[in-house]
Amino acid sequence: MMLHFREPAKLKTKRVIFEDAYAARDSATLENLKELSSKRKVIEDSINQNCYITEAIAREMSGGLTCPFQQDLRKLEQYLPLLENLVYHVDLLGSNHQIAWWTSELKIRWSSALGASSFFNLMGPKFYQIDNLHFELGMVLFLYGAILRERALEIVPSDIVQSATLFREAAGVFLYLSQEVFPSLQPTLPAERPPEATSYMSTVMSLICLAEAQAVSIKKAEEKGTTAGLLAKLHYGVAEMLGEAIDVLYSANGQCKDISSCFMEFICSCKALHELSSQKYLAESLKDAGQVGIAIGILHDALINVKKKMPGEESHKSIFRKEVDVAADMLTKCERENEFVWQQKIASGDELPLPQGNKIVNAMPYRPKRWERELAFKI
Numbered sequence: 001m002m003l004h005f006r007e008p009a010k011l012k013t014k015r016v017i018f019e020d021a022y023a024a025r026d027s028a029t030l031e032n033l034k035e036l037s038s039k040r041k042v043i044e045d046s047i048n049q050n051c052y053i054t055e056a057i058a059r060e061m062s063g064g065l066t067c068p069f070q071q072d073l074r075k076l077e078q079y080l081p082l083l084e085n086l087v088y089h090v091d092l093l094g095s096n097h098q099i100a101w102w103t104s105e106l107k108i109r110w111s112s113a114l115g116a117s118s119f120f121n122l123m124g125p126k127f128y129q130i131d132n133l134h135f136e137l138g139m140v141l142f143l144y145g146a147i148l149r150e151r152a153l154e155i156v157p158s159d160i161v162q163s164a165t166l167f168r169e170a171a172g173v174f175l176y177l178s179q180e181v182f183p184s185l186q187p188t189l190p191a192e193r194p195p196e197a198t199s200y201m202s203t204v205m206s207l208i209c210l211a212e213a214q215a216v217s218i219k220k221a222e223e224k225g226t227t228a229g230l231l232a233k234l235h236y237g238v239a240e241m242l243g244e245a246i247d248v249l250y251s252a253n254g255q256c257k258d259i260s261s262c263f264m265e266f267i268c269s270c271k272a273l274h275e276l277s278s279q280k281y282l283a284e285s286l287k288d289a290g291q292v293g294i295a296i297g298i299l300h301d302a303l304i305n306v307k308k309k310m311p312g313e314e315s316h317k318s319i320f321r322k323e324v325d326v327a328a329d330m331l332t333k334c335e336r337e338n339e340f341v342w343q344q345k346i347a348s349g350d351e352l353p354l355p356q357g358n359k360i361v362n363a364m365p366y367r368p369k370r371w372e373r374e375l376a377f378k379i
Contacts, residue, residue, distance in 0.1 A: 002215055003273065003316050004153060005266040008205065009146035011139065011196070012048055012111040012125050016040055018086070021105040025376035032373055036086060039079040046072055047143070069151040076144045083140060084370035087133045098379050104131040110139045112194035113146075114201065114263050128194045134185045135197060138177060142196045142205075145173035149209055152216075160220050164361070167213035171363035174206035195259060200252035204245045206363060208267065211241040213361040215274070228288065232281035235274045236357035242271035262313070269316050272309040273323060276302050278355055280327050283334070292334055293344030297352050299331040 018037045024030035044050075093099050111125035152166035182199040195201045218234050226234075245267055253259060279302035283295040303324065310320055338344055 002153075002156065002212070003266060003270050003311075003319060005263065006150060006153075007113045007260070007263065008196075009143065009150050010047075010113040011143050011146070012127070013044055013139070014107065014109040014127060015044060016106050016108060016136075018106065021102045023102070023378040025378050028373070029375045029377070032082070032085075032375060036079070036082045039075070039082060042075050043072075043079055043140075043143075046075060067151070067154070069147055069154060072147050073144065073151065076140065076147070080140060080144070081369045081371040083133075083137055084368055085373055086375065087137055088370060089375040090133055093377075093379070096379060099377070100131070102377075103133060106131070106136075108132070108136045110135075110194060110196075112196055114195050114260050116258050116260055128192065128197075130189065130193065130197070132185060132188055134181060135189075138181045138185060138197055139194075141173055141177050141181065142202065145170045145177070145205065145209070148173065149205075149212070152209075152212070156216055156219075160216055164213045164216045164220075165364070167209045167216060168361060168364045169366070171206045171209035171213065172366040174202045174209060175363045176366040176368070178202035178206060198252070200248055204248050204267075207241050207245040207248070210359075210361055210363060211238045211245070211270065211274075214238050214241070214359065217361060227285070228281040229285040230358070232278045232285060233356050233358040234360065235278035235281060236355045237359040238274040238357075239271050239278060240357040241359065242267055242274070246271070265311055265313065266316075268309065269311040269313075269320070272306055273320065275355075276306045276323055276327060278357075280323075280330060282353070282355065283330065287334060290342075291344075292338045292342045294347040294352065296331065296334050296338060297347035299327055299334065300346070301348075301352065303327055303331065 016037065018040075019030060019033040022033055024033055090099055090103070107129055108131065109127040109129045111127050115126075117126055148166050148170035152163045152170065155166070156163045178199045182197065182202060185197065186199065189197060214234065215238050218231065218238070221231060221234060246264075249259060249264070249267075279298050283298045283302075286292075286295040286298070306320070306324060306327075311317055338346075
């Protein structure tokens with residue numbers, strides 16, 4: 001029972017050639033700049049889908065990896081330490097006008113996958129140019145976190161433990177972005193910028209990844225026969241994390257007009273689905289304890305609320321309908337049993353217990369790697 005939303009990983013970028021922009025003082029620096037351009041180009045070709053190679057060649061280039069997501073992660077892991085080194089050396093030079101000019105000559109451009117204009121754009125994606133290496137670093141890391149999340153989603157059916165770990169790793173990448181990369185970039189950002197280049201969106205993505213990590217962990221708990229009462233709290237913990245993500249979006253954006261409505265619907269739908277699951281397990285726990293009247297009241301309220309939140313996305317609708325049907329069947333059985341056996345008063349309003357949530361996952365810290373190579377520029 002997981003809804004999928006794959007858009008965050010669908011970023012696009014334009015070609016960047018570092019050695020054409022920065023004037024190297026020595027051959028070693030020039031080679032480093034050329035290597036940066038080369039490592040970035042394989043990422044550009046992959047995410048822009050403008051280089052068609054066979055699966056065998058792709059596997060050989062990535063050291064035997066067969067999964068496209070793993071191949072992309074490897075490419076990013078080879079580019080990021082070089083980029084970190086360039087950012088480090090450029091930052092050492094401070095507000096040098098020559099460096100600033102060279103950086104602007106890079107014409108660093110990225111599209112948005114989560115902006116309001118990202119969907120149904122017949123003219124192709126809109127690109128945002130921001131002349132700052134921290135923008136490049138932030139967008140590459142955002143892509144890295146998003147692809148980690150995609151890989152985690154991919155292996156849910158085969159390896160729940162590893163999937164939860166990857167979700168936590170992705171949450172750590174986004175947390176690092178929100179705390180270490182984007183805060184210093186914010187004052188220099190133009191009014192028109194992709195939401196991916198903001199601290200608040202990285203916070204939102206970190207919360208989503210944590211919620212998905214806990215959702216996967218619940219699958220394992222269900223397999224182990226964990227009690228219904230604890231499962232109710234775990235599901236509500238997921239809903240609480242998604243509620244935090246929604247709060248962050250609204251506090252940063254007001255009516256969220258700059259954010260994709262599909263993205264907002266995804267978060268709200270996930271939250272509603274886990275609220276329903278929480279209430280279903282809570283009702284089961286109360287029924288087992290002989291409190292059938294309260295269980296019926298909880299299920300009745302849960303079904304009324306969730307039907308108001310039916311998503312528009314067809315693939316999400318089918319998952320919703322399945323969960324609603326399970327809860328409705330449970331309510332019918334409880335009502336019949338109460339009518340013929342228990343004859344308890346049906347609870348409602350203030351008589352119903354307030355939901356409680358447990359959060360059992362946390363982000364795995366992201367530790368950036370920098371290949372320490374000296375870079376010298378003709379300033």
